[in-house]
Every structure is written in structure tokens, then in C-alpha cells.
Amino acid sequence: MISGILLYMMLVAPRVAAWLEGSMIGHMLIQIPLLALAGGLVARGASGGRGAVLDRFNAGGIPGLLVAVFAVIAWMLPRMLDAALRSALVEAAKFITVPLLVGMPLALSWPLLPPVARGFVWANLISHTAVLGWLYSVAPNRLCARYLFDQQTTLGMALLIMAIVLLLGWGGFAIVGAPRTARSTRYARADAAAH
Amino acid sequence: MRLRAVLAASAVVAAGLAVLAALTDGFSAMTTDGAWRLAVAERPRLLPDATFLDESGHAFRLSALRGRPVLVEFFYTNCPAICGLLASQFQSLPDTLVEWPRSPEVLLLSVSFDPARDTVTELADYAARLGADGRIWRFARVSDPDELRRLLDAFGVVVLPDGAGGFVHNAAIYSVDADGRLAGVYDPDAAERAIAEATK
Numbered sequence: 427m428i429s430g431i432l433l434y435m436m437l438v439a440p441r442v443a444a445w446l447e448g449s450m451i452g453h454m455l456i457q458i459p460l461l462a463l464a465g466g467l468v469a470r471g472a473s474g475g476r477g478a479v480l481d482r483f484n485a486g487g488i489p490g491l492l493v494a495v496f497a498v499i500a501w502m503l504p505r506m507l508d509a510a511l512r513s514a515l516v517e518a519a520k521f522i523t524v525p526l527l528v529g530m531p532l533a534l535s536w537p538l539l540p541p542v543a544r545g546f547v548w549a550n551l552i553s554h555t556a557v558l559g560w561l562y563s564v565a566p567n568r569l570c571a572r573y574l575f576d577q578q579t580t581l582g583m584a585l586l587i588m589a590i591v592l593l594l595g596w597g598g599f600a601i602v603g604a605p606r607t608a609r610s611t612r613y614a615r616a617d618a619a620a621h
Numbered sequence: 622m623r624l625r626a627v628l629a630a631s632a633v634v635a636a637g638l639a640v641l642a643a644l645t646d647g648f649s650a651m652t653t654d655g656a657w658r659l660a661v662a663e664r665p666r667l668l669p670d671a672t673f674l675d676e677s678g679h680a681f682r683l684s685a686l687r688g689r690p691v692l693v694e695f696f697y698t699n700c701p702a703i704c705g706l707l708a709s710q711f712q713s714l715p716d717t718l719v720e721w722p723r724s725p726e727v728l729l730l731s732v733s734f735d736p737a738r739d740t741v742t743e744l745a746d747y748a749a750r751l752g753a754d755g756r757i758w759r760f761a762r763v764s765d766p767d768e769l770r771r772l773l774d775a776f777g778v779v780v781l782p783d784g785a786g787g788f789v790h791n792a793a794i795y796s797v798d799a800d801g802r803l804a805g806v807y808d809p810d811a812a813e814r815a816i817a818e819a820t821k
Contacts, residue, residue: 489632
């Protein structure tokens with residue numbers, strides 16, 4: 427939990443925020459994912475990963491996962507990135523909603539997701555990252571008005587590389603098995619007991 | 622237990638779609654430029670006045686052009702890329718304009734956002750290279766930096782230094798109606814559509 431708060435405080439520092447937002451890669455691939463990570467670390471630390479009230483509405487982790495998916499889609503819209511750079515209000519909304527609506531629900535829901543759903547999420551994450559990377563690489567026009575065209579193509583290439591790395595990593599885990607943590611074992615036992 | 626989760630998931634999907642629809646103008650504009658085009662088309666907006674200096678050295682106010690539609694594009698003469706496409710669109714229009722029923726009323730205006738380098742002489746050379754006649758198609762600069770900034774903001778033009786002495790900027794054709802309002806924003810290759818809608 428402390429690590430999440432420290433990470434959040436670092437990201438919200440004006441100099442760090444301005445530096446990361448100076449490039450599309452810094453904004454989309456570093457700042458937003460780290461904000462989500464900060465939210466996730468706080469959520470898992472604060473509740474041990476589970477909350478009795480939330481769990482009643484989050485059986486199987488699907489509702490929480492959907493919250494995170496919609497929030498991610500919203501913050502991947504090029505016009506939202508532009509708006510965050512243009513408006514202090516939207517920028518503040520980003521710093522609040524990404525940890526709260528992406529990181530926290532994801533951290534609370536992931537352990538509850540059945541293996542098939544996790545595979546579905548991974549497959550979609552990889553394929554959509556690749557498609558997004560291709561789109562950013564070949565788009566003839568700037569998608570974000572506040573960033574240069576070459577930053578867009580660089581981001582596209584970075585997304586394609588990320589998709590390949592994720593694919594190799596996921597494929598590796600699928601073959602040799604993902605490392606089991608004490609936490610994941612505890613959730614698995616809790617879910618088995620609940621059902 | 623399960624029912625609660627199903628209801629919660631349904632509520633999340635409904636709320637998520639509603640939020641995304643609101644953020645994208647009904648799933649029709651994912652980019653800032655797209656949203657701007659929609660907003661302008663739905664609600665034309667009055668432009669701030671500005672003083673231009675054309676390629677002949679004549680000063681004129683934007684408000685003085687009211688009474689006729691004006692197609693505007695923004696450029697700088699050293700642009701290595703997109704400005705050329707915009708210029709070629711305007712270049713091909715005067716022939717079309719002659720055949721257009723209300724063509725004498727239409728003005729094409731190319732506005733430089735690089736007044737430091739685009740002097741009157743530079744504009745005149747540029748106009749000569751493109752074969753502009755100075756009657757239907759005029760080139761101009763805005764000398765006052767504050768006026769230029771207000772004008773670019775009003776048109777929704779974002780100009781960023783590219784780090785190599787040039788600029789990266791939106792490329793579009795802007796339609797200003799006879800009342801001096803920004804009434805349409807079009808793709809760089811849609812000049813004919815812009816003029817058709819401006820003169821209807």
C-alpha cells in the first residue's frame with residue numbers, strides 16, 4: 427500500500443507529470459499504466475485484495491474487470507489525451523480516475539477471475555495492443571493534436587513491440603506455467619470455499 | 622450472489638457505454654480534430670477580428686471580408702509537406718470557381734502562421750510560384766502575435782515547433798460564411814466539397 431502511495435505521489439509531482447506527458451509514449455505507455463499500478467497497489471494493500479461488500483457485486487471479478495476496461499478505453503482516446511494536456515480539470519480527472527477505476531478494480535477483480543476469463547483478457551490485451559500499434563504506425567494524420575507526427579509512429583512501433591513481448595511472455599507462461607504466489611494461492615482457496 | 626454480479630456487470634456496461642458515447646459525441650469523434658469539425662458544423666462560431674497583410678502589401682481586416690464566403694487554409698512557406706497538398710487544392714480551385722454559379726463571391730485565403738519568415742516578399746514569391754491571381758486567391762500574414770494566437774485558437778489550429786526549424790500543424794480547409802463565422806472544417810483534399818457547401 428505504501429509503495430502505491432509513494433508511486434502515486436511521484437507521478438503526481440508536476441515535474442514528473444510534465445516530463446512524462448512530453449511524449450506520447452511517456453503519456454500513454456508509462457504514466458497511465460503506472461497510475462493504474464499505483465491504484466492497484468493501494469487497493470491490494472488496503473483490503474488484502476478483497477472487500478466483503480465489493481465482492482458481493484463482483485462475483486467472478488467480471489463487473490470490476492468491466493469497470494477497468496471501460497476506463498482504459500476512455501483514456502486511450504486520442505482526444506482525451508489532448509484534453510488532459512489542455513485542461514487542468516481533465517488532467518485532474520485522469521489522476522483520480524485511472525487509479526480508482528482502472529488499477530483498483532483490476533487488482534481486486536483479477537484474483538477472482540476464472541482462468542478462462544484471464545486468458546480471454548490476455549488474448550484481447552495482446553491483440554488490441556498490436557492493432558493499436560499498427561494503427562498508430564500507419565495513420566496518415568496526427569491523431570493527437572498536441573503531439574508530433576513522429577511521436578505517433580514511435581508510439582505505434584512501441585505498442586507493436588509490446589504486443590510481441592506480451593505474446594512471448596504469455597506464451598511462455600502458458601507452456602511452463604505462471605509462477606504461483608502466496609497471494610494467488612490464498613485467493614484460489616477463498617474462491618473454492620465460497621463456491 | 623450471482624444475480625447481484627450480473628446486475629452489476631449490466632450496470633457497468635450501460636454506464637460505460639453512456640460515458641464513452643458522451644466522450645466521443647455519440648461514437649463519432651475519437652480525435653480532437655474530429656470533435657472540432659462536428660462542433661463547428663453543428664454551431665458555427667464568430668471569429669475574432671484580425672489585421673492581415675497580403676502578398677501585395679495591402680492591409681485588410683478579416684471583418685472586411687464579410688458578405689462573401691471565404692475558404693481559409695493555414696500554412697508556412699517553408700513547409701516541406703502538408704502545406705503543399707493544401708496549396709495544390711486551392712491551386713486547382715480557381716478553374717472550378719470560374720464555372721461555379723456564384724464563384725465571384727468566393728475568396729480563397731492562405732494565412733501564414735510564420736510571420737517571422739513569411740514577409741510580404743516571401744508571400745509574393747510563394748503566390749507567384751503557385752500562379753495565384755491575387756483576386757480569388759490571396760496570401761496573408763498576421764503581424765501581431767496576439768492576434769495571430771487568437772485567430773489560430775478560434776480556428777482550432779494547433780502549431781507546434783518540430784525542433785528542426787519548421788512546424789507541425791493541423792491541415793484542414795476552413796469555411797468562413799458570409800457573416801464572418803467559422804462554419805465548416807474539411808479535410809485537406811476536400812476543397813471542392815468545402816466550396817460547394819460554402820456557396821449553396
